[in-house]
Amino acid sequence: MELIKDLGEHELLRRLRKYCHPNLVGDDGAVFKVSEGMELVVSSDMLVENVHFSDRTTPPYMVGWRSVAANLSDLAAMGAYPLGITVALSLSPQTPWDWLESLYQGMKDCLDRFDTFIIGGDLTGGKVSAITEWRCAIAITALGEVKANQKILRNTAQTGDVIVTTGNHGLSRAGLEILLYPEKYQDLQENIKQKLILAHQKPQPRLDVIPRLHPYAPITGMDSSDGLADAIIQICQQSNKGARIYLDKIAPCAEILHITDDATALKWTLFGGEDFELVLCLSPEKAEKLIKGDRPLIKRIGEITEEKPIILIDNSNPDSEVLLDSNEIFNHF
Amino acid sequence: MELIKDLGEHELLRRLRKYCHPNLVGDDGAVFKVSEGMELVVSSDMLVENVHFSDRTTPPYMVGWRSVAANLSDLAAMGAYPLGITVALSLSPQTPWDWLESLYQGMKDCLDRFDTFIIGGDLTGGKVSAITEWRCAIAITALGEVKANQKILRNTAQTGDVIVTTGNHGLSRAGLEILLYPEKYQDLQENIKQKLILAHQKPQPRLDVIPRLHPYAPITGMDSSDGLADAIIQICQQSNKGARIYLDKIAPCAEILHITDDATALKWTLFGGEDFELVLCLSPEKAEKLIKGDRPLIKRIGEITEEKPIILIDNSNPDSEVLLDSNEIFNHF
Structure with missing residues (x-):
């Protein structure tokens, strides 16, 4: 050698x-x-x-x-x-x-x-x-x-902006789990296993989406390298805003639910990180056009609010309000 | 703490x-x-x-x-x-x-x-x-x-170009020696000690010289971060040339000779490195003007030759010819 x-x-x-x-x-x-x-x-x-x-x-x-x-x-x-x-x-x-x-x-x-x-x-x-x-x-x-006018910054989100994300979250974290405990997942369908492992090992930066954003500039946002939750929190903190996020819009992918329970799947989706998707904020009119042109890649997950907290909204349980907080994000699940 | x-x-x-x-x-x-x-x-x-x-x-x-x-x-x-x-x-x-x-x-x-x-x-x-x-x-x-026209590259030296350097070489290496063996140099004059240590610990990049080079562009060259000899060799190799270097023009500084013998002083001057001076090649006419305006900071040490070897010329001993070679530079002394 x-x-x-x-x-x-x-x-x-x-x-x-x-x-x-x-x-x-x-x-x-x-x-x-x-x-x-x-x-x-x-x-x-x-x-x-x-x-x-x-x-x-x-x-x-x-x-x-x-x-x-x-x-x-x-x-x-x-x-x-x-x-x-x-x-x-x-x-x-x-x-x-x-x-x-x-x-x-x-x-x-x-x-x-x-x-x-x-x-x-x-x-x-x-x-x-x-x-x-x-x-x-x-x-x-x-x-x-x-x-200059097409820069995507984190600190320019406006109250009422729609929050959208590209792609799916939690796949990289799920792939890591399979790599860490292969014996546990040896009976998993091969195509699911490969998809999740590939998401972890060969993630795709979202440069493909950038040209499609130009008509809607300026846009606020960042990537989800440290997790979907982190991206939402960073944007809200730096823009001095809050957000409402709909749990049904960030429901874990079927592939993730194949390998773990619902609570863990949601945790990976929010906090897994390394999916390298984009989390973007733009006016409702622009968001509608962007989503229309790029369905299903880009989807709406919530909106920016004037009030500071970031609230996870469960439509099936209207009384529940889960807060997303930078110091405690891991404690909510 | x-x-x-x-x-x-x-x-x-x-x-x-x-x-x-x-x-x-x-x-x-x-x-x-x-x-x-x-x-x-x-x-x-x-x-x-x-x-x-x-x-x-x-x-x-x-x-x-x-x-x-x-x-x-x-x-x-x-x-x-x-x-x-x-x-x-x-x-x-x-x-x-x-x-x-x-x-x-x-x-x-x-x-x-x-x-x-x-x-x-x-x-x-x-x-x-x-x-x-x-x-x-x-x-x-x-x-x-x-x-674009003021870029200093390594591979553009021409036969007949004069080789000049800024400042002095070997001081950083000498400062390192004092730091490595303080007991050996405890009786050294304080001002010499401080100058050498400072040369090692707080070297000055030669950005001050850059504006003065503009009238003479384009110039060939590089810095001497890996030693004066290395800079000469790199320039010659990449320009596909050789050089004649005059030993009396690269004579070690008095401060270095204060702390070591002649042979070691020359070795440090040629191979010490981390002095962060510039080694530059330009036509004789341009070199003359540059040196005239910047004496004693910039001095002539040799010239670029068509023939490949890099020869160290000892004027006091015209029969001696020492070759500088990238594979053997340390073996010549």
């Missing part, structure tokens, strides 16, 4: 170059253009082994895919199109080359899907400066561009 | 916000403008405790200063002016708050010197997502802008 430490820096850089933008030269920095009239959006992330991913649940290809997806999702959450990413790595010298190759292949495949590239990093400086005796850490900075 | 883990994420972010750009809001990404007609320059770095710095030789304030200086130097090496940096951190929960505060103060003081800011990072996402049980890792991405 080839180990990183046996390859030497020069050979390592040579091998990794094919995963990067073809124009990437070994200079002190990468140079590129932001389109005229566009603003630059920058987002940084550090993923650490055994904290953000583990070999147990995530093969290196998937670690690469997910780390890129998370960063592209941050761009989508701002309404921005990707210009490229930079990658800085801290690796153990004992890391097998195969592991690193799979990591980069995963990054590249996710980038390819969205026509973007690795444009720089600690590799381009001519040194892999961060080889340590320790576990892997991956620092990614995503660069994107957006027209 | 306050530990990171006892502060909680919200309080930690609140405390760190004062070191960031005042307009920084907690959104998925930071948004800013690149000036019209300018290209974007991006450079990423990861610094890992006990690999790139250690508490033994570098207090946290200096770690912060040096990590920012290294990244701003990458921008200077491209001829670019800083727009800001992003910072992503991996910290042990056992990290004392005081340590983190000093780290950020060091980063901020270095940024202030060059009128720039922390504009984003893993902090802005509303989570310190990378707290681990392990040593500290700091990932910095520096963003800068440059006019």
